[in-house]
Amino acid sequence: MQSTALVNTSVQQYKKVEWNIKLNAAFTNPYNQQEIKLDLLLTSPSGKPLLLPCYFEEGKSAASLWKARFTPQEAGKYNYQFILTQKSKTEESTATSFTANATNETGFLHKNDLWTFEFDNGKLFRGIGENIGWESRSFEKDKWTYNYLLPTLAKNGANFFRTWMCYWNLPLEWKKVSSTKRYTNSDHYFHPQAIKRMDELVNLTDSLNLYFMLTLDWHGHLMQNGGWKNSSYNVLNGGPAKTPTEFFTLQAAMEKYKNKLRYVVARWGYSTHIAAWEFFNEVDNAAFTAQDSMLIPHAAITQWHQEMSRYLKDIDPYQHLVTTSISHRDILGMNSIPYIDFNQKHIYKHTEKIPAIYPDYIQTFGKPYVVGEFGYRWEDADPKYGEAWDFDYKRGLWYGLFSPTPILPMTWWWELFDDRNMTPYFNSVKEISDQMLAAGNGSFAQIPVVTNKLHAQAVKCGNKYFVYLLNNSNEKNEETVSFEISTGKKFSVQSFTPDTRNYAKVNSFSIENKHLVLDHFALEGKKDMVLIISIIK
Incomplete structure (x- = not known):
């Protein structure tokens, strides 16, 4: 190691800290950790050991520049040193320290x-x-870029979106x-334009206080008539x-995929606004034919996810959330x-099925469950179905809000909904x-609601009841709409109309047999309402 230099003049908790490290070390491929790797070993103020991957920036064997990007999760003094590993040989830098000043930032999810x-x-x-799966392709409107779509969100x-890495x-x-x-x-091991744009994306989300799920791969990569013919994993491409x-x-x-994970964590893992790493979009669509015949054994996919998720947790000092997704066919063992x-x-x-999806999976696997995509159609975003699209978009969000899920269902077809000015919803x-x-300070208790034809969901949060109709x-x-409620209390009831965001006081209700009852409750076709019931102290 020729030199290590801390770039920051002041270090802040939950803010990026960066080092430049100059090496004189032989390598053929600086992204191949089997050949060469540089790590930053830290001890936090509480005594917790942290190991952070560093990444190659530029140069050649005789003079290469590497970087470390780190975000302190604790305030106080950190001790650290760099460790260079080349096969069986290691070299350590002189141990030193820095102090992170406390902030009011929220940190990682x-x-x-x-x-x-x-x-x-x-x-x-x-x-x-919502999903913003990608920026505009060559045949789409140029305006649909991150720089336009994300500030609009x-x-x-909105506080969340999902986006892909793909060709x-x-x-x-x-x-x-x-x-x-x-x-x-590009002939580079990692595409330099992709690196530059990902740097820009992370900076943009940090500035907008938006959180996102980064989808590292998608099913089309592994389809013989899709991305596989150009895949860097294909033997025909080296x-x-x-x-x-x-x-x-x-x-x-x-091992090649682990090189990718290591680079992603090293370069972008510092961002508190990357909420989750997602391995695959709809991996089942690569595992099955359109007729549901098996192409890739379930055990291979599950074992791969087991190994890669374990590895990712090992190298990510911030312990970002980790996930993957299916379209509609489960991969045996993957949910566990x-x-x-x-x-x-x-x-x-089948947006109407969303509320019933969560209890089934939660009871079986005991984990949070997320509807990562939903929509009125999957084939296309034909605007002739415009009103149906809008109705489906709205109800999907409310179905999720009143269900046990940490991320509300995210619509696909972001361009359509931008054109239809739905984002303000x-x-x-x-x-x-x-x-x-x-x-409720995070307390949610689902409450059964008795109706005839209306769809109804309700939750109790602290001393308030919320009812979606x-x-x-x-x-x-x-x-008539009724649901069980605490007795011996006085209540105020107001309605909220989502389309207009208007509130109105509701006077026509009664308390009967420990139930709040609304007689002659009326809703026009395709309309909804939220009732907010507050206990009056």
């Missing part, structure tokens, strides 16, 4: 319970947002790209694997992997979500 995630500082979080009540978006491992004007083909199955089973392929923090499924054409959902969290039919519906 972690698992809390079925309803919420929790920041390092104890603040609770529920994700409200942030100013309209047309953030193509980190793709030498040959397609359907994009933003990236060009990779180790002859088939998509070997992507999951060959040791050399797994201990290092996967929450499970995911995607729902299309997130403000309505956020308004009620904030009230729920404030009222939706008329799924096209005709006006008038009926």
Whole structure:
């Protein structure tokens, strides 16, 4: 090691700290940790040991520049040194220290319970947002970039989104790209334009206070008639694997993927706004044919996820949330992997089934469950179904808000909903979500609601009850609504109309047999309402 230099003049808790490390060390591929790796070993103020991967920035064997990016989760004095490993040989830098000053920042997100995630500082979080799977492809409107879409989300009540790495978006491992004007083909081990854009994305989310799930791969990568022919894992392109199955089973392929994970954690893991690492989008669509015949053995996929999630937890000092997703077919054993923090499924054409999905999976696997994608259709975003799209978009969010999930269902087809000016609707959902969290400080108890034809969900948060009512039919519906409520108390009832965000006092209710009863409650077709019942002290 020639030199190590701390770049920051002042170190703040939950803020990025950066070092430049100059090496004179021989290597052929600086991204291959079997050949060379640099780590930052720290001891936190509380005495906790932390090992942080560092990453290669530029240069050659005789003079290379490496970087370390670290975010202190504790305030106080850290002791640290760098460790260079080349096969069996190690070299350590002189031990030194820095002090992180306390801040009021929230820190990283972690698992809390079925309803919420929790920041390092104890603040609770529920994700409200949508998929922004990628920036505009070469045949789409140029305006749909992160720089346009993310500020639009942030100013309209959303706090979360999901985005992909693939050969047309953030193509980190793709030498040959397609359907994009933003990236060009590259011979580099990691695509330099993808690295640059990912740096920009992380900086943008940090500035907007938006949190996101980074999908590291997608099913199309492993399809023979899809991305596999251009995959860097394909033996025809110099990779180790002859088939998509070997992507999951060959040791050399797994070591290559671990190089990717190590680089992602080293370069971007410092960001408190990366909420979760997602291994695959809809991995079942790679495992099965369209006729549901098996292409890749379930055991291979499950064992791969077991190994990669364990490895990722080992190298990530911040313990970001880890997940993966399926479309609609479960992969045997994958929901039970201990290092996967929450499970995911995607729902299309059956948004009405969302409320019933959560209890089944939670009871079986005891983990948070997330609907990572949903939509009125999966085939296309045909605007001729516009009103149906809008109705489905709205109810999916409310179904999630009143169900045990830390991230509300996220719609696909973000371009369609931008065109239809639906993004401001997130403000309505956020308004009620904030009230729920404030009222119960994270306490959620589902309450049965008795109705006739109306869809109804209710939760008790502290001393407040929240009831969601939706008329799924096209005709006006008038009926009696009732639910159990604490007795011996006085209550105030108000309604909230999501489309307008208007509140109104409700006077026509009674308390009968420990139930709050609303007679002749009326909702127009395809309309909804939230009732907020407060205990008057």
